[in-house]
Amino acid sequence: xxxxxxxxxxxxxxxxxxxxxxxxxxxxxxxxxxxxxxxxxxxxxxxxxxxxxxxxxxxxxxxxxxxxxxxxxxxxxxxxxxxxxxxxxxxxxxxxxxxxxxxxxxxxxxxxxxxxxxxxxxxxxxxxxxxxxxxxxxxxxxxxxxxxxxxxxxxxxxxxxxxxxxxxxxxxxxxxxxxxxxxxxxxxxxxxxxxxxxxxxxxxxxxxxxxxxxxxxxxxxxxxxxxxxxxxxxxxxxxxxxxxxxxxxxxxxxxxxxxxxxxxxxxxxxxxxxxxx
Amino acid sequence: xxxxxxxxxxxxxxxxxxxxxxxxxxxxxxxxxxxxxxxxxxxxxxxxxxxxxxxxxxxxxxxxxxxxxxxxxxxxxxxxxxxxxxxxxxxxxxxxxxxxxxxxxxxxxxxxxxxxxxxxxxxxxxxxxxxxxxxxxxxxxxxxxxxxxxxxxxxxxxxxxxxxxxxxxxxxxxxxxxxxxxxxxxxxxxxxxxxxxxxxxxxxxxxxxxxxxxxxxxxxxxxxxxxxxxxxxxxxxxxxxxxxxxxxxxxxxxxxxxxxxxxxxxxxxxxxxxxxx
Numbered sequence: 001x002x003x004x005x006x007x008x009x010x011x012x013x014x015x016x017x018x019x020x021x022x023x024x025x026x027x028x029x030x031x032x033x034x035x036x037x038x039x040x041x042x043x044x045x046x047x048x049x050x051x052x053x054x055x056x057x058x059x060x061x062x063x064x065x066x067x068x069x070x071x072x073x074x075x076x077x078x079x080x081x082x083x084x085x086x087x088x089x090x091x092x093x094x095x096x097x098x099x100x101x102x103x104x105x106x107x108x109x110x111x112x113x114x115x116x117x118x119x120x121x122x123x124x125x126x127x128x129x130x131x132x133x134x135x136x137x138x139x140x141x142x143x144x145x146x147x148x149x150x151x152x153x154x155x156x157x158x159x160x161x162x163x164x165x166x167x168x169x170x171x172x173x174x175x176x177x178x179x180x181x182x183x184x185x186x187x188x189x190x191x192x193x194x195x196x197x198x199x200x201x202x203x204x205x206x207x208x209x210x211x212x213x214x215x216x217x218x219x220x221x222x223x224x225x226x227x228x229x230x231x232x233x234x235x236x237x238x239x240x241x242x243x244x245x246x247x248x249x250x251x252x253x254x255x256x257x258x259x260x261x262x263x264x265x266x267x268x269x270x271x272x273x274x275x276x277x
Numbered sequence: 278x279x280x281x282x283x284x285x286x287x288x289x290x291x292x293x294x295x296x297x298x299x300x301x302x303x304x305x306x307x308x309x310x311x312x313x314x315x316x317x318x319x320x321x322x323x324x325x326x327x328x329x330x331x332x333x334x335x336x337x338x339x340x341x342x343x344x345x346x347x348x349x350x351x352x353x354x355x356x357x358x359x360x361x362x363x364x365x366x367x368x369x370x371x372x373x374x375x376x377x378x379x380x381x382x383x384x385x386x387x388x389x390x391x392x393x394x395x396x397x398x399x400x401x402x403x404x405x406x407x408x409x410x411x412x413x414x415x416x417x418x419x420x421x422x423x424x425x426x427x428x429x430x431x432x433x434x435x436x437x438x439x440x441x442x443x444x445x446x447x448x449x450x451x452x453x454x455x456x457x458x459x460x461x462x463x464x465x466x467x468x469x470x471x472x473x474x475x476x477x478x479x480x481x482x483x484x485x486x487x488x489x490x491x492x493x494x495x496x497x498x499x500x501x502x503x504x505x506x507x508x509x510x511x512x513x514x515x516x517x518x519x520x521x522x523x524x525x526x527x528x529x530x531x532x533x534x535x536x537x538x539x540x541x542x543x544x545x546x547x548x549x550x551x552x553x554x
Binding site for chain 1: 299301337340343344345346349350353371374375376380381384386390391392400401402404405407425426428429431432433434436438440442445448
């Protein structure tokens with residue numbers, strides 16, 4: 001999916017919500033555990049219940065890998081299901097990969113050839129050759145970690161460079177712009193650091209940002225929109241636990257829909273305020 | 278496996294070689310492609326042919342993920358095979374993972390509960406809570422990226438901190454020592470940066486280092502040993518392509534053994550010179 005198509009979807013759905021499929025076998029409703037593939041059964045119902053309210057889904061790979069082969073099967077089925085039934089959805093592999101070029105090539109093969117993801121999250125530590133192999137596919141995206149939503153973000157991401165005073169996350173934003181464009185790169189910026197978005201927008205005014213951390217992690221959607229929205233919206237705001245675990249009973253899909261709708265209504269208002277609708 | 282046991286193996290095998298299982302379906306000998314699980318068949322022969330010459334195996338996850346479910350099956354079978362038949366081997370998941378605590382927990386479950394790896398490579402960008410979940414398992418290890426062997430290492434890893442002049446990889450080494458000990462943490466330091474090992478040893482004198490980049494990437498084993506060896510050896514030097522693809526014909530296992538032996542003979546000499554045997 002390209003940038004224009006993504007913005008079209010945002011306008012059509014009146015939403016820039018990404019639903020995070022952090023589907024944990026230990027947390028899904030008990031009645032699903034008797035089905036042959038509980039994780040896929042859970043995802044399918046969540047997707048059917050939320051697909052008109054969001055523009056993206058983001059399976060978090062750790063949850064699938066923790067189940068081994070069967071988890072990987074559930075993941076492949078989930079991506080295939082979305083792609084077949086809701087082809088207008090943008091599908092993100094939240095994988096935080098990144099290795100020497102030779103190896104990143106293989107990860108790209110895994111997520112873009114083997115499965116039909118639109119984007120993959122990548123960690124920047126290993127630099128250019130670890131990131132670029134993901135950008136050789138037409139209309140596929142790298143989403144590079146810039147400023148993450150967790151406490152550990154303070155360990156290294158704010159270190160100031162003695163040559164120019166830039167913080168590490170700023171250097172990541174600046175340097176990586178030489179590797180790709182706003183048509184094949186996005187950045188992860190945590191909602192818990194919303195006050196930094198203004199600064200970030202001076203460096204990457206046009207790029208889409210994937211924003212985790214609204215909801216369970218405490219970030220504010222209004223702040224994110226205030227400082228982060230651009231002329232093509234430029235935001236995909238993720239919510240995982242707040243939506244998919246809104247209930248852990250037989251009404252989980254209905255409650256997930258209600259939770260997603262609450263976010264979508266707020267997003268519609270923010271898009272209207274920004275005169276994007 | 279704990280540190281003492283690892284050093285015992287190094288002395289017994291007279292080797293600190295780690296064989297990297299970067300097993301690529303496009304590169305393995307043609308005659309194996311007709312078996313039901315070519316990647317496992319390849320790994321099994323490589324392992325049987327090299328196990329007395331090395332102390333560790335390191336499957337590179339990208340190669341398995343690129344094959345989807347069947348790749349994940351080959352990986353699980355490979356780890357199981359090593360664990361059952363050669364329990365004295367140290368098994369490293371070269372996965373370069375790292376995510377918010379909640380998610381890193383699940384990756385730890387994948388590699389240490391679901392599969393019985395001894396260690397997993399982790400990227401430091403997201404800081405403490407992305408790394409610590411891997412250290413809650415007894416005798417399991419995090420191998421944190423410090424200074425990598427690729428060209429992209431120069432993009433961020435050498436950035437100097439304006440507060441103390443430390444380069445980023447040095448800060449990673451120093452900060453992360455508060456998270457674990459030499460009994461549950463190692464560091465990745467590329468052989469292509471061997472001249473940096475002297476400096477690195479002033480920061481982490483006792484930790485084991487996993488050193489990729491000897492062989493295909495051009496690093497020198499002698500230099501690595503000269504600057505990096507400590508009283509417990511403290512080195513696991515990885516070779517992947519130079520060993521596993523020494524031949525791509527029916528003699529591949531025999532040629533892999535010969536290539537591994539060449540490295541082992543050099544390592545034995547270096548261990549003798551250091552008076553560790």
